[in-house]
Amino acid sequence: MIIQQIFTEKVAHSSYILAGDRNCAIIDPRRDVDIYLKMARELGVRITHILETHLHADFISGHLDLAERTGATIYAPEKGNCDFEHVPLKEGDIFSIEDIELQVLETPGHTPEHISYVVVDTARGKEPIALFCGDTIFVGDVGRPDLFPGKAQELASRLYDTLHDKLMELPDFCEIYPAHGAGSLCGRAMASKRSSTIGYEINYNYALEIKDREQFIGSLTNNMPEAPDHFSRCSDVNRIGPEKMKELRNPEPFSNSEFRERIGKAIILDVRSFESFGGQHIPGAYNIDLNSNFPTYSGWLLPPEKDILLVTDNYFQALDACIQLHRIGMDRIAGYLEEGMYGWVTEGLTTGHVPQISASELHERVTEEKELTIVDVRAVSEYEDFHIEGAVNIPVHELRERHVELDRDVDTILICGSGQRSSMGCSILLQKGFSDVRNAAGGMTGYAAAGYGPECPKCVLPWAPFRNIGSDLP
Structure with missing residues (x-):
């Protein structure tokens, strides 16, 4: 039995090849599927199974493309009510790929229809050796249950049962292979390590250490990072079946x-x-x-x-x-x-510009006796950890609506961690009619590296008149 992981950067998505001597399965494939065809050829195996753990919210799956190009059968959760041709799976279903036995567990919590695949290598033993758990459990975290409006409490409770009554009952040595790693917004605190074991997670995963159900529910339904807009679209696209890449x-x-x-x-x-x-x-x-x-x-x-x-x-x-x-x-x-x-x-065509200012220029600006608005476009948690005193926190995606809170007549400098998100924010404000916006190149990383503290002596909040904030400091 061979397990190979394919990690897709930026969406932090892990898909897998589970191979025997002649045949293999692809678990949770990404949309551009050439990589699986290449790897299968290198292993000398034929792709016969395509296994989906759930209807993914953060990316479009490649199940239809892969099935068309290989003739493989798609397996998906019965409760997903998928529109495309597939084998619907429920609790207790078992199927095999050569000496590899796959047992289906219904593991709701991150999504209502979620399933996981327990793998037994019958050539070596009778106990589970691996778990393809999708977004149920991650290395250092568990799947977020708040992607369905009005169902967060219910799904968090079901996730508690899934973890304690099913997954934590697997052998400690059972390896876990999740669908995401650090950088994904399908969880909150994923570790950089991309696989683990049941035993290790029982001992060191913060969510599994919470034994009280209500405390567990509270930890997963409060102060969660916001979900991007496409999360509300991708699940249904995956259920219906996305347009094929060749089209x-x-x-x-x-x-x-x-x-x-x-x-x-x-x-x-x-x-x-x-x-x-x-x-x-x-x-x-x-x-x-x-x-x-x-x-x-x-x-x-x-x-x-x-x-x-x-x-x-x-x-x-x-x-x-x-x-x-x-x-x-x-x-x-x-x-x-x-x-x-x-x-x-x-050709002499019209262009726009966004002045880029360095950390030292930013420091000079915030210490001048002038009106100034600094907009920190990082996530709330980043802002709370470290920010320039007096800067207003509006995460970049919220600028689309919250730009009305800012004064267009006041110089506006946008800052993030490096300069990338703040440039996104500058482009949005320019669309909204702002003319005097600047980007803090290097962001808070450069500001700290230049030796400037997180406190800004003088800054104007967009909803208040200018005041000397420095006078409030001890």
Whole structure:
């Protein structure tokens, strides 16, 4: 028996090959499936089974593409009520791949229909050796139960039963293979390690150490990170069956005139670095750096009903952006600006700018006797850990609505951890009619590295008149 993990960066998704001598299963495949075909060929096995643990909320599954290209059978939770052809599975079902026996457990909690696969290598023994647990239990964490409005308490209670009555009853040596690792928003405190054992998690997973049901429910239904917008869309796409990748065309190259004709009917997504976007960009564009957590923020910030026009440094960057957008179901990609911003500016076309300021410049600005708004666009938990005194915290995705809390007539500097999210925020504020916005290049990381403390002596909150905050300090 062979188990190989495929980890997809940024969405922090783990899928798996479970192989015997001749045949194999793919568990929770991502949408672009060539990697599984390549790995199966390298192992000398045929893909015969496609196993889904649940209807994924954070990415689009590749089950239909993989089934079409291999002839493999899809297995999915019976309670998922999937529209595509599949074998529905429920508690107690058992099937085999050569000497590998897979036993199905219904493991609701993260989602109502969730199942897990208990693996027994019958060639070696009768006890479970591995568990493909999807988003039920992670290394250092458990699946969040709050993705379904009004059902968080119920699902958290069911997750408690799943963990204590089923998974924690498996042998301590049973290996666990979750569908996500650190960086995913399907949990709150996942470790960087990508696999573990039941015994280790019983001893060191904070959630499993909570024995009281009500305390457990409270810990998973309070102060959870916000779920990105696409989480509410992907589950149903996966249930119905996503459009196949072969039906999605490669990005079309547009000349400047062709690109301009489409502006107004589509959104512009500039995937270049925040430094490049700050120097020159097409007015009205979103900036989501391809090197950031690009798929998550694209699914969070972009309106899904609009076509997308890409601004990239080159064709290969456009292809990469398309793959990452397809992974979270953003399929309406019209094309990309063929000659990039160089071709745009050399034709004399209009551009916008976002001044980038360094940590020392930021420190000078916040100590001047001038009105100033600093908007910290990081998550609330990051802000609470360390921030500039007087900065207002509006997470970047909330700027779409909460921009009305800011004074357009006051100089506004946006800051995050590095400069990427704050550049996203700058692009949103520019769309909302702000003109004087600046990006803190290097973010709080650079500000701290330059030796400046988290306290800002003088700053204006957007809902209050200027005051000398420094006078309030001891």
